[in-house]
Amino acid sequence: MNVLEALRLAYGGLTGNRLRSALTMLGILIGVGAVILLVAFGNGSAIKVQSQINSLGSNLIYVYPSSSRVGGVSQGFGSGQTLTQADVQAIASGAPDVSTIIPVSTLRGQMTYQSQNYSTSVTATTQDFPTVRSYQISDGSFFTAQDVSANRRVVILGQTTVASLFGTTEPVGKSVKINRQIFQVVGVFAAKGTAGTLNQDDIAVVPISTAWTYLEGGRGKNINQLVGSATSANTLTKAETEITAVLLQTHNITDPTQPDFSVLTQNDIANAATSTTATVTTLLSAIAAISLVVGGIGIMNIMLVTVTERTREIGIRKAIGARRRDVLLQFLIESMFLSGTGGLAGILLGAGGSQLLDWYAQQPSVTFAPPVVSAPSVLLAFGVSVGIGLFFGIYPANRAAGLSPIAALRYE
Amino acid sequence: MAAEPPLAGAPERLAGASEVNPAMAPTIQLEDVTKVYQMGAVEVRALRGVSLAVDEGEFVAIMGASGSGKSTLMNLLGCLDVPTTGRYLLDEIDVASLNDDQLAFIRNRKIGFVFQSFNLIPRSSALHNVEMPLIYAGDATNRKDRALNALKVVGLADRADHQPNELSGGQQQRVAIARALVTNPAILLADEPTGNLDSESSHEIMEVLGELNEQGRTVVLITHEDDIAAFAKRVVRLKDGLIQSDQIRIPTTRVAQR
Numbered sequence: 001m002n003v004l005e006a007l008r009l010a011y012g013g014l015t016g017n018r019l020r021s022a023l024t025m026l027g028i029l030i031g032v033g034a035v036i037l038l039v040a041f042g043n044g045s046a047i048k049v050q051s052q053i054n055s056l057g058s059n060l061i062y063v064y065p066s067s068s069r070v071g072g073v074s075q076g077f078g079s080g081q082t083l084t085q086a087d088v089q090a091i092a093s094g095a096p097d098v099s100t101i102i103p104v105s106t107l108r109g110q111m112t113y114q115s116q117n118y119s120t121s122v123t124a125t126t127q128d129f130p131t132v133r134s135y136q137i138s139d140g141s142f143f144t145a146q147d148v149s150a151n152r153r154v155v156i157l158g159q160t161t162v163a164s165l166f167g168t169t170e171p172v173g174k175s176v177k178i179n180r181q182i183f184q185v186v187g188v189f190a191a192k193g194t195a196g197t198l199n200q201d202d203i204a205v206v207p208i209s210t211a212w213t214y215l216e217g218g219r220g221k222n223i224n225q226l227v228g229s230a231t232s233a234n235t236l237t238k239a240e241t242e243i244t245a246v247l248l249q250t251h252n253i254t255d256p257t258q259p260d261f262s263v264l265t266q267n268d269i270a271n272a273a274t275s276t277t278a279t280v281t282t283l284l285s286a287i288a289a290i291s292l293v294v295g296g297i298g299i300m301n302i303m304l305v306t307v308t309e310r311t312r313e314i315g316i317r318k319a320i321g322a323r324r325r326d327v328l329l330q331f332l333i334e335s336m337f338l339s340g341t342g343g344l345a346g347i348l349l350g351a352g353g354s355q356l357l358d359w360y361a362q363q364p365s366v367t368f369a370p371p372v373v374s375a376p377s378v379l380l381a382f383g384v385s386v387g388i389g390l391f392f393g394i395y396p397a398n399r400a401a402g403l404s405p406i407a408a409l410r411y412e
Numbered sequence: 413m414a415a416e417p418p419l420a421g422a423p424e425r426l427a428g429a430s431e432v433n434p435a436m437a438p439t440i441q442l443e444d445v446t447k448v449y450q451m452g453a454v455e456v457r458a459l460r461g462v463s464l465a466v467d468e469g470e471f472v473a474i475m476g477a478s479g480s481g482k483s484t485l486m487n488l489l490g491c492l493d494v495p496t497t498g499r500y501l502l503d504e505i506d507v508a509s510l511n512d513d514q515l516a517f518i519r520n521r522k523i524g525f526v527f528q529s530f531n532l533i534p535r536s537s538a539l540h541n542v543e544m545p546l547i548y549a550g551d552a553t554n555r556k557d558r559a560l561n562a563l564k565v566v567g568l569a570d571r572a573d574h575q576p577n578e579l580s581g582g583q584q585q586r587v588a589i590a591r592a593l594v595t596n597p598a599i600l601l602a603d604e605p606t607g608n609l610d611s612e613s614s615h616e617i618m619e620v621l622g623e624l625n626e627q628g629r630t631v632v633l634i635t636h637e638d639d640i641a642a643f644a645k646r647v648v649r650l651k652d653g654l655i656q657s658d659q660i661r662i663p664t665t666r667v668a669q670r
Contacts (some may be wrong), residue, residue, distance in 0.1 A: 011534060012536070264550075313533055316531075316532075318492075319492060319527075319531075320545045321516050321548040322516060323512070324516075406493055409527070409531070
């Protein structure tokens with residue numbers, strides 16, 4: 001007996017008991033549907049987090065000073081003042097896999113334009129900032145290397161800052177005050193969106209030398225962090241190692257386990273952000289998978305009933321020449337057909353549910369990430385559902401195959 | 413199934429031969445066969461030494477009261493069971509030594525079963541029921557044509573698409589006979605084939621079996637009704653697990669005489 005014939009028999013057997021087959025499939029259907037939906041949900045969140053982190057820039061490496069200690073008491077992450085302009089130059093010349101490196105110093109700035117005032121985060125940096133952080137200029141231009149070396153008081157504003165200070169007025173060419181110093185607006189950034197809780201459009205960027213001279217008033221040449229960009233995603237780890245080596249040397253540190261700085265790549269940040277989502281997704285999927293097992297037990301139950309009901313038929317088949325494995329194959333295929341069909345329906349349910357949630361996620365005021373159904377999860381779910389039919393079908397099918405033909409024929 | 417049948421080399425009997433040829437080995441040969449069942453702590457000796465030879469083309473009725481061992485004999489003849497002691501040669505194959513799969517093969521190729529309760533597969537058309545033995549034989553050549561031919565032999569070619577529950581008892585039994593014929597087996601084994609039928613249908617069925625015998629089929633029939641046994645050319649009576657009598661006789665009821 002070939003598989004096609006067995007499939008035909010299985011189809012006949014299942015359509016003969018439509019309601020019962022449908023109810024049995026329901027267990028698998030719900031399980032597979034739930035797994036696919038939850039995996040899609042986790043997937044979507046991971047993709048959203050990933051894209052937010054990518055929006056920070058490409059292949060970024062962050063260098064932070066270690067926490068400074070005052071009288072043995074740690075002053076917190078990034079509170080040290082160990083990074084210098086010399087470090088920037090040393091990395092630029094000594095780390096071949098770092099394409100660009102910029103120093104960044106941030107401070108709160110009270111900005112005023114005519115009667116409007118607005119408090120924002122002022123980023124002080126060099127001319128390579130837009131390249132490293134992937135900012136686009138929508139109007140005017142970014143400041144140049146000359147602006148940096150000449151301590152010019154120029155500023156480039158993000159969209160949120162523009163909206164708060166200028167409303168509908170064209171900002172480029174206007175003068176604003178930052179902490180009572182007059183700056184000229186030379187450019188405006190294109191909108192960039194949020195990354196996590198950080199609004200990347202709520203920003204004002206000035207040359208770092210200008211900030212040191214006019215905004216930080218003699219508190220030294222403060223650098224909060226260095227932001228470097230590796231030449232490619234493949235060289236990210238190598239670039240990280242190079243930066244560490246260069247800084248250990250320039251800072252005269254002999255024990256690499258006790259650096260006065262820390263280096264973090266974009267991947268580290270992404271991993272930290274996605275690992276929580278991944279854990280939750282795995283947990284939820286595991287719960288959904290339990291319902292698959294319950295569905296499998298339902299299939300086993302129904303297959304046992306079917307074998308008992310069809311004892312006489314099994315006897316007839318054996319009397320006219322069905323071998324043990326013919327009967328075994330028939331019931332195994334019937335059981336896999338049952339669970340496989342349930343699995344297919346579950347895939348449709350999961351994919352349909354994802355579509356619906358995707359549509360819902362597009363609505364304004366909805367903040368969750370749209371679910372993304374992944375092909376491997378669909379294939380896996382189908383494979384698992386057929387596998388469940390196989391596993392839970394073995395016992396009933398074996399029971400059918402082992403029936404003695406005489407006893408089976410006599411069965412009433 | 414791809415596996416080569418275990419007994420492919422066994423000699424085939426000529427299906428068309430109508431005369432009994434004494435020089436050839438008998439189709440069925442039982443030699444001092446016993447069968448003992450263990451029913452809990454009690455041993456039931458269902459057959460206590462039966463020797464019987466049936467030649468090709470014979471029409472034998474096996475009779476006996478209930479408990480005489482005729483059902484046990486039927487199971488042994490049909491290779492649904494194997495004897496406790498003694499030898500059973502079917503078409504020159506010793507059946508006692510075969511395993512389950514080999515017995516299934518013998519049932520498929522050498523034996524055509526007709527049961528008292530028809531035993532068609534429900535929810536399958538008459539044609540599909542008749543095709544079933546060919547499916548298990550793994551024989552796809554002209555499967556449908558051969559099944560249709562078998563249905564034609566029993567006069568039901570026009571009912572091929574009907575399901576068992578759409579057929580009368582007599583028609584169902586004729587489908588069962590077609591199913592028994594389709595693999596061209598060495599013997600047709602009928603276990604009280606008319607037990608569930610009214611007398612008119614019973615006679616129809618016996619006429620079909622009689623015709624098949626006329627064409628050279630070996631038919632072994634189990635019954636407890638004298639008027640059914642009257643169709644056979646030879647009557648074997650069983651009592652308490654032993655053969656009581658074995659008569660060769662001129663059938664009193666024949667198709668041709670009606």
